[in-house]
Amino acid sequence: MTRSARDAYTEMHANDGTVLLHPDRPAARYRPLRAVHNFQKLMKDKEDTALVFKIFESLPSANFMERVRELALSERGEYLRQSEPSLPEILDDHAALRRTPKGSLAHAYCDFMEAEGLSAAGLVAEFDRVGRPKYPDLVEWFINRSRDTHDLFHVLTGYGRDALGEQCVLLFTHGQSPSQGHLLIGYAGAANIKKMVRGSEAPVFGAVREAHRTGKGAPQLMAQPIRQLLERPLDDVRAALRIPEPKAYRECHRIWQAEGINPYDLLASQPAEPELLAA
Template identity: 80%
Template sequence: MTQNADRQYTRMFAADGTVLLHPDRPQAKYRPLRAVRNFQILVRDKEDTAAVFRIFESLPSKDLLPRVAALALSERGAHLRQTEPCLPEILDDHAALRRTPKGSLAHAYCDFMEAEGLTAAGLVAESDRAGRPRFPDLVEWYINRSRDTHDMFHVLTGYGRDALGEQCVLLFTHGQAPSQGHLLIGYAGAANIKKMVKRTNAPVFGAVREAHRIGKGAPPLIDQPIRQLLERPLEDVRAALRIPHPVLYRECHRAWQAEGIDPYDLLSSRDAAEQPELLAA
């Protein structure tokens, strides 16, 4: 999208006066080499979340501003901004979330975040570490909401935080909100997994393609009232959002375990141990 085309969004405002695109927000630049460099960093350390954010910044989506406008300027968007102005405050209040009925999405979310040692505030800190400037516009609200719902995707889809699970979540997300950053990390990450574990019956590419299809078929989570979803039974939310259980992802885990490979530590698998050049890639 050209700078002149972007200018129209600086003249669009929400009912409360918030501009859609702040005039000082720099135009997103397409920087594929920077994206590749950060993907290489991510291959070495899948926990380097700042590298993920830099990849997304380097591969901006041409459809971002129309998507922001469609949600943020709608009645639904206005309601979400009023009732859920800061998702991390809601998501990190586990005491309140635990007061919902057992079996709720809230309980499942708390279980996941506590088991993984994660917080929504921690993801915000990682985003800040990437060095992205902030602006008081609706684009900022939309980007933050996308970021803050990431870990909820893990809970709703059933994809873990293992290497394959992360690729699946990113391609599920691409199905909801297309961007080349999701495609790069998702499919290149799957290819890297195949390199690390060559002799296996695990359907790695089948799993990520399945995740992509599921994401396309589900209504965007960013459009949903998160507070209300948290109160509902997990399986009811999955049904309402048309998110089935991840068959091929689970098949990969079963295959690897049968082959003596730890899905959460692929670098220590017998195949990776025979390929030391991959460890230094």
Template identity: 65%
Template sequence: MEQAADFANQSLSAHAQDRARDGTPLRDPARPEPKYRPLTALHHFRELLKDKEDTSHVFRIFEALPNKSFKTRVRNLVLSEKGERLRADEPYLPPILDDHETLRELPRGTVAHAYCDFMETEGLSAAGLVAEADKLGRRKYDDLTAWFSYRSRDTHDLMHVLTGYGRDALGEQCVLLFTHGQQPSHGHLLIGYAGALNIKKMTRGSKAPVLKAVRQAQRTGTACPALVGMSIRDLLAMNLDEARRRFAIPEPHWYRECHRIWREEGVDPYNLLATGAEEGAPQAA
């Protein structure tokens, strides 16, 4: 009986530790355990290839390929002193990221200005990415896992800015593999490498070093501290060049080289499905 009581007390103690100071649980008890469904992921990857702008398939792929280390990464951040400070100062990133008027008050050359330039040029917003995710109709949970997940999602475009990868097909694969370097998951690996191989297929005969580009992105992500655990306000206020030096983010040489070679071969890097590329061979320069 005493052993049973001790075990019950230990269980209650462990459960209590899985909460923030304000009582927010690490995981809502109603949140279902993710299931590994590779065939579902493959289906959504094929659909994504048909329309890379339909980001709903990206979310579905990640849902179908849960990573075993995810819970540990969430717990290590959100239940730490650093995590408590971040939640207090940055409870939700989209309002911060979409307030371009305030961000533009920071000095020129900062990450904030580069981010605003990127988002405005591309016609994007952090709220827009949230809306895409909401289209899936998934139930929302008020727990620490949700805060971590939203933060991972909302820093995606900041990764484009910091790394220098564009929103072309190769740039997106590079950002996904940069993300894998930061937060390993089979979803990032599938989309990143299978997407790179699809690019090679579309540009068959090209000398562009596509695989070298995505591998460099993955190595860069591994070397760079995880953005999800950084103060995004502090990051936005940093000089962009200084941030890249500080976080070991090099010039994306092989990505730039792919673009250079494609242009010489008569292929538009931002439209690999253009006439000529869609037949699997680059046009003559």
């Protein structure tokens, strides 16, 4: 970003006076080697979500600020900031979410989060582990909203928290909000899975490519009124957002199960070969 473009963004603000880009926010730095290093660490511990955030920070998107401006300064963005100032508070109030009709997105979300032992606040805590400073600008709001909708992607797309499911969600997210971080983790992660299940007929790359196409074709989830979506039937929300059944992903699971491979613990399903464990 040129200095003049950055200066222009620091002068833009919402109706309530919140600046688009705080002048003290450091300029994003493109650091691919750091991203690759953190990706290698992530492959050894896929539960270390903080590494994912570090990868994204190391591979900033060239059009990121323009996407922030387009949503945050629009009428829709103004409405979302006023009606849903904190998504974690909404998403972690399972008692309120359970009062929606059976079959709603809210019920499916609660089922998923409770089964996995997750919370929206927990994702925020992982994000904060990176230690990045916070600024009172619309960039902060945009980043937070993008983070806070992640687990909703799992529920809406049908992708689980197994290794392949996480890669599919990341590439679905790239279709929604492009960044090289999503591409690196998604496709390199799929290649690593393919290596771990060498010889399997499962269409791993077909699954991640399907997820990528679906993300591109779906309206941007973070730009939707989440509270309203949560009240609607899950199938209706999927139809409205043009999210079809993840056929290739489910085919991978079907084939792996027939081959005696546990999709949720691929390494444990394989012989302890040194080259696989070092992947």
